[in-house]
Amino acid sequence: QLCFLKSACQHNQNVTQSNHSLYKNPFLESFEETPLLVAVLTYMGYGILTIFGYLRDFLRHWNIEKCHVAREREEQKDFVPLYQDFENFYTRNLYMRIRDNWNRPICSVPSAKMDLVERVSHDYNWTFEHTGKVVKEVINMGSYNYLGFAENSGACADAALESTRKYGVGVGSTRCEIGNLDIHEELEQLVARFLGVESSMAFGMGFATNSMNIPALVSKGCLILSDELNHASLVLGARLSGSTIRVFKHNNMQSLEKLLRDAIVNGQPRTHRPWKKILIVVEGIYR
Incomplete structure (x- = not known):
């Protein structure tokens, strides 16, 4: 960027x-407006989960339901708390229900498609176990790899290899540390022409x-x-x-x-x- x-x-x-x-x-x-039915059902879902969340917290407080979350020990109650129970309400009662869809471990290059490590949970997403299998060719929609720079083959990888051979491995640093190169000035001139302005300055993001x-x-x-x-x-x-x-x-x-x-x-x-x-x-x- x-x-x-x-x-x-x-x-x-x-x-x-x-x-x-x-x-x-x-x-x-x-922009396409959210359908009224979808909006109403979404808010209703959050409301129902919130109500049941308070109910389950009540049951956990009286040890009727087992609590898996990190909590303070009884002997540490007089110290400044490390975990705020109320602040973790969303994580405890809503996020855990859909946690399997997030923070998925990958085992390949995070390009347009990638491979995921398959996992299962036996305690409603509080903990996970790896099955040893891999989910192949999953579309990557959660990465900063906008232009495919993370690919290990293709045009971007070839251009990076060529630049490394020509300029060395230190050009990824800032210009004030490594020095000004001709490609820096070429980029600025190209940006200025594209924007139709007199000049431009390019910085590493x-x-x-x-x-x-x-x-x-x-x-x-x-x-x-x-x-x-x-x-x-x-x-x-x-x-x-x-x-x-x-x-x-x-x-x-x-x-x-x-x-x-x-x-x-x-x-x-x-x-x-x-x-x-x-x-x-x-x-x-x-x-």
């Missing part, structure tokens, strides 16, 4: 707009990349225009910078353009001085 940070510095507060702008047409985004680099780009007296669905790392970086933050609707260029026009025309609150910088923050890939 790459986060493209486009900084718009205005000194003369002039707005230029090409005649072939892509943003003249209204922005329309629609990471939580610290977003949270630490944004304060280096902007500070107090600057304005950040942030997509409403940006990752928490971007939100944290924006807050740490001390800049004024305004949020525009997700992928809505009309909302962004309106905020940008208002910011340029009106300037900073109270003083109406021009913003030192205006930074537009948007993700390349949303989870």
Whole structure:
């Protein structure tokens, strides 16, 4: 994932707009609404499970039903509790019923398809036993492997092997540690041409990349225009910078353009001085 940070510095507060702008047409985004029957049955299911959960906790409290959850020992009751029974209510009474569908151990490369270790439970998903069998070719829908980089064969693996032979094994680190390479600058030029901007900066993805680099780009007296669905790392970086933050609707260029026009025309609150910088923050890939 790459986060493209486009900084718009205005000194003369002039707005230029090409005649072939892509943003003249209204922005329309629609999603399929949840059927009423599905929504009602879902909430009813949660309600029933919650009621039975309280009933089962009552039975566990009086040792009528066996409790498998981690609990404090009687001799440790006077200490600060390590386990909060009420906070674990969902895990105890709802999640355990469907736990077999989650946290499945894999035994292959996590590519578009993968192999799962087969397991069984004899105590309603509190513990599992491996059968020794493998479930083959299961579709992977829970991975960050967006572009197939985790494959051990194919175009991505071949390109990684070629790059390793050419540049060595250390190029996976940051540019300030290992050094700037021609492929870094080539990537930035390609991104700039794709976005139709003057230039761009590319960073290796990471939580610290977003949270630490944004304060280096902007500070107090600057304005950040942030997509409403940006990752928490971007939100944290924006807050740490001390800049004024305004949020525009997700992928809505009309909302962004309106905020940008208002910011340029009106300037900073109270003083109406021009913003030192205006930074537009948007993700390349949303989870």
